[in-house]
Amino acid sequence: MNKQVLKKSNQFIADFEKVIQKPRKHPSTVYYTGVDLGTACVVLAVLDDQYQPVAGAYRYADVVRDGMVVDYIGAVEIVSELKAELEQQLETELVYAAASLPPGTDELDGGAIKNVVQSAGFELTNLLDEPTAANQLLKITDGAVVDIGGGTTGISIIEAGKVVKVADEATGGTHLSLVLAGAYKISFDEAELYKREVKHHDELLPVLKPVIEKISSIIMQQTFGFTVNGIYLVGGTACLKNIEAIIEKTTGIPTFKPINPMFATPLGIALSCTDQVLK
DSSP states (O other), X not given: OHHHHHHHHHHHHHHHHHHHHSOOOOOOSOOEEXXXXXXXXXXXXXXXXXXXXXXXXXXXXXXXXXXXXXXHHHHHHHHHXXXXXXXXXXXXXXXXXXXXXXXXOIIIIIHHHHHHHHHTTOEEEEEEEHHHHHHHHHOOSSEEEEEEOSSOEEEEEEETTEEEEXXXXXXXXXXXXXXXXXXXXXXXXXXXXHHHOGGGHHHHXXXXXXXXXXXXXXXXXXXXXXXXXXEEEESGGGGSTTHHHHHHHHHOSOEEOOSOGGGHHHHHHHHTOOSSOOO
């Protein structure tokens, strides 16, 4: 059942990867954009009026740290540039966008993310937490959606189709890079780039295993007392090859991830976008 659950999500992600390379230009009454301001990467996903992928763009950046906007001007510039790039490709104006933020940070940073999206020229129509956003794509009815980002790990627990708990803790890809930099005696930036190369993943897994086990312990703590029959990983850090095997072994809970976990959240954000401006 779990593999079947991800079948539609995987196809949707595969379609999105195609339109990043070759946008689909066709008549649409409206376009919906998902803006994902990640710690390591900013992603824009564009859907048409049938909520199908038509274009997308992303850029690695250092404008967000531990889920918080630390370079406001830089964030606005990147989102504005990606928006202009996509508008040129689609030969239309992108008006409506939705965005997300780590669970529990709304009061701390929700205003900053909202302002970034609006300052880039969008009308903001939705703002939701990252793992809940990802589940707009995954459509998990029972289980835990775990968004392993750069600075934090966000968790949404879903029972009978309803989100019953959201949580966020400060461990993620940044911590993997710090461990890698220390082990290999390289700079943090070099470690980030090295980690992104899939060809290095088999070699890196033993080095990074303690941090992955720490993420597993966070998942266990946050899901304690709930019936969780499946863990679904999203976020850029979840792209690490075989991370799901370590988490499954540590937690004892079947663990799955879509074909490209980095795009699950931005696509989920786009699916939550409407043409009704958020008040």
